[in-house]
Amino acid sequence: MQQNTLNVSQNHDILLINNNSDRKIMIKSIAVHYYVSTFFGERRSSSTIKDEKEINRELEANEKLDIKLIIPDVQMVSITYIIDGRTFTDNIEL
Numbered sequence: 043m044q045q046n047t048l049n050v051s052q053n054h055d056i057l058l059i060n061n062n063s064d065r066k067i068m069i070k071s072i073a074v075h076y077y078v079s080t081f082f083g084e085r086r087s088s089s090t091i092k093d094e095k096e097i098n099r100e101l102e103a104n105e106k107l108d109i110k111l112i113i114p115d116v117q118m119v120s121i122t123y124i125i126d127g128r129t130f131t132d133n134i135e136l
């Protein structure tokens with residue numbers, strides 16, 4: 043079974059990203075997708091909003107990165123990173 047390169051978890055208003063690989067990776071950007079509800083009188087509408095952040099930070103093997111969240115209702119996180127010269131994007135549902 044292959045181990046995921048990144049592990050993402052949430053601790054209240056902090057997003058925790060851990061480099062699970064045995065190599066250094068470059069985190070290029072993170073897009074946090076939040077679940078929000080709005081009310082129009084008696085009607086409720088649900089949607090997703092996205093907050094994108096340029097990171098451009100190297101993470102050593104097993105190093106962690108903490109990201110402050112706008113609100114705690116995270117639906118998904120998209121992380122773009124480079125490892126061994128190749129670019130990847132992981133979409134991780136929380």
